[in-house]
Amino acid sequence: MNDASSKYKSAECPAALPPVKESDGQGADPVLQKPVDRRSLLKAGAAALVGVTRGHTRPLGRSPAQGAKRVIVAGGGISGLSCAYELMKRGHEVEVLEASERTGGHVRTMHEPLADGLYADLGAEQFTKPGYDLYWRYVEEFNLPYLYYPRRHGLLRRIGGQFRTEEELHDRRVLANLGFNRREIDYLATNAWWNLPMLYFQPYVDSFPGEYEPYKAGLNHLDDVELGDLLRKDGASEAAIRFIGDTKASALHALWHAAILKIRGVPLFPIDVYRLKGGNQVMTDTLAQKLGDRVHLESPVTRIERGESGVRVSYRHAGEARQMEADYLVCAMSAVLLRRIPVEPPWPEAKRYAIDHVPYYSASHAVFQTRTPFWEEDGHSINWETENPNLEQLWRMAEEVPTERSILIGWSEASASANDALEAFQRLYLGRVRGVERVFMHTWANDPWAMACETVTYSPGQLKKIWPAIADPVGRVHFAGAYADNLNWGQEAGTRSAHRVAEAIDRA
Numbered sequence: 001m002n003d004a005s006s007k008y009k010s011a012e013c014p015a016a017l018p019p020v021k022e023s024d025g026q027g028a029d030p031v032l033q034k035p036v037d038r039r040s041l042l043k044a045g046a047a048a049l050v051g052v053t054r055g056h057t058r059p060l061g062r063s064p065a066q067g068a069k070r071v072i073v074a075g076g077g078i079s080g081l082s083c084a085y086e087l088m089k090r091g092h093e094v095e096v097l098e099a100s101e102r103t104g105g106h107v108r109t110m111h112e113p114l115a116d117g118l119y120a121d122l123g124a125e126q127f128t129k130p131g132y133d134l135y136w137r138y139v140e141e142f143n144l145p146y147l148y149y150p151r152r153h154g155l156l157r158r159i160g161g162q163f164r165t166e167e168e169l170h171d172r173r174v175l176a177n178l179g180f181n182r183r184e185i186d187y188l189a190t191n192a193w194w195n196l197p198m199l200y201f202q203p204y205v206d207s208f209p210g211e212y213e214p215y216k217a218g219l220n221h222l223d224d225v226e227l228g229d230l231l232r233k234d235g236a237s238e239a240a241i242r243f244i245g246d247t248k249a250s251a252l253h254a255l256w257h258a259a260i261l262k263i264r265g266v267p268l269f270p271i272d273v274y275r276l277k278g279g280n281q282v283m284t285d286t287l288a289q290k291l292g293d294r295v296h297l298e299s300p301v302t303r304i305e306r307g308e309s310g311v312r313v314s315y316r317h318a319g320e321a322r323q324m325e326a327d328y329l330v331c332a333m334s335a336v337l338l339r340r341i342p343v344e345p346p347w348p349e350a351k352r353y354a355i356d357h358v359p360y361y362s363a364s365h366a367v368f369q370t371r372t373p374f375w376e377e378d379g380h381s382i383n384w385e386t387e388n389p390n391l392e393q394l395w396r397m398a399e400e401v402p403t404e405r406s407i408l409i410g411w412s413e414a415s416a417s418a419n420d421a422l423e424a425f426q427r428l429y430l431g432r433v434r435g436v437e438r439v440f441m442h443t444w445a446n447d448p449w450a451m452a453c454e455t456v457t458y459s460p461g462q463l464k465k466i467w468p469a470i471a472d473p474v475g476r477v478h479f480a481g482a483y484a485d486n487l488n489w490g491q492e493a494g495t496r497s498a499h500r501v502a503e504a505i506d507r508a
């Protein structure tokens with residue numbers, strides 16, 4: 001047998017569920033050691049859950065008799081928190097086990113020791129409209145102040161050792177010198193630089209009937225083709241192939257992503273983006289606050305046992321091994337961390353493959369605190385894209401804070417240090433960098449619970465192996481997370497996947 005039926009009996013026979021073993025020293029609940037009916041089990045199970053954590057029963061939106069389910073959510077990033085919140089709103093008993101000492105995961109805002117109330121987002125930076133749905137609903141529901149984020153306005157792109165303005169990148173002479181062919185030059189003369197992929201993607205993109213249907217476009221053979229080879233076949237210059245990037249990726253995966261954006265009405269590179277005032281962590285802090293003591297910090301899940309009628313997770317808290325049982329488990333940690341957790345019985349082969357192979361990148365964020373916004377005096381845009389891995393992008397944030405000082409955020413490759421980023425800033429700036437008071441580097445790769453940042457486009461042949469297996473539930477275990485949706489736009493993918501899972505558990 002490949003599932004839990006040999007270990008746990010079916011949901012119709014709840015008395016056969018193994019008794020809850022309380023490993024927090026509070027002792028087993030004797031009710032669970034003798035046969036009980038499902039309603040009693042739910043009540044007792046809920047009591048056992050709260051016994052582990054609180055010692056009193058929290059009032060439910062609806063009583064267990066009305067179908068409340070006990071759900072453990074493993075991971076307190078935006079996906080886990082929003083999934084738990086949606087379940088709580090629907091009246092289910094939910095407990096969030098978060099490995100680290102904070103909630104938010106890759107949504108993280110730094111305040112201390114920045115001066116004058118300044119702050120810096122170290123992870124999730126922005127959201128768009130349209131393109132983000134449930135996220136905006138939360139912004140409205142919680143009445144969270146948000147700000148237009150002009151980080152992509154007047155963008156300077158460093159190409160071939162020279163900063164280029166948006167206007168210059170419409171100039172036919174400049175484009176010819178960069179190596180584009182006639183068709184590309186004609187296109188870029190009147191289209192935005194970032195839209196270049198659509199010159200080649202457009203005929204394919206229109207074939208996708210829906211955003212969750214990569215295999216109905218008649219293009220399945222392109223999963224085995226590298227995007228660079230497809231572009232070459234379709235007449236792209238080597239310059240265009242280089243600038244479009246993702247050349248080694250599955251062409252089908254890249255085209256599907258472009259199609260999803262088109263279907264959602266979002267440009268490939270949205271210029272109009274937003275952030276939360278006070279930092280994007282305001283969202284995850286608000287969700288965590290709504291969940292209250294349902295959230296358990298420093299509680300990493302170390303083992304999953306899945307049965308036909310329930311799940312049991314082992315976790316650690318304050319150095320102590322503990323267990324929790326529930327009707328459902330939602331895995332809401334990144335696939336990189338999920339693949340390290342032993343599961344009994346093992347995931348089905350397709351799921352195991354997807355979890356083990358979904359690819360991620362890691363990156364770092366540099367934070368510069370400057371005494372003044374000196375680039376404004378110099379008349380330079382500070383919104384950059386560069387070719388320097390120590391400072392691939394640069395932009396300003398927290399500009400609404402009433403102070404002369406300012407904060408710049410830099411995007412750096414995972415191995416870059418604060419000094420590397422500062423040196424790159426000094427080398428690339430068109431004048432003299434002045435008054436840098438502090439430089440920090442947040443290296444995600446060093447975070448034991450969040451070292452992998454986001455998924456990347458899959459390699460050839462991988463889409464059919466990973467999608468939809470990565471998002472599909474396995475019995476009583478569901479998967480929410482930025483990796484478990486069709487598009488890796490972090491916070492949106494997180495809240496979408498969370499919503500999908502909460503709906504599925506609620507309906508089950």
Ligand SMILES: Cc1cc2nc3c(=O)[nH]c(=O)nc-3n(C[C@H](O)[C@H](O)[C@H](O)COP(=O)(O)OP(=O)(O)OC[C@H]3O[C@@H](n4cnc5c(N)ncnc54)[C@H](O)[C@@H]3O)c2cc1C
Nearest residue numbers: 075077078079099105106124125126301333449482490491
């Ligand atoms: C530098 C950077 C820039 C980004 N920019 C954007 C952007 O502009 N817009 C956008 O929408 N997104 C952006 N993202 C992506 C976005 O931040 C993430 O995709 C999103 O926050 C992921 O949320 P999640 O809840 O799925 O996963 P995570 O944030 O990884 O949360 C998972 C949680 O699970 C916990 N955990 C791990 N293992 C265990 C375990 N064994 N037991 C219990 N808990 C565990 C972790 O501690 C973590 O809190 C960016 C990310 C980074 C790093």
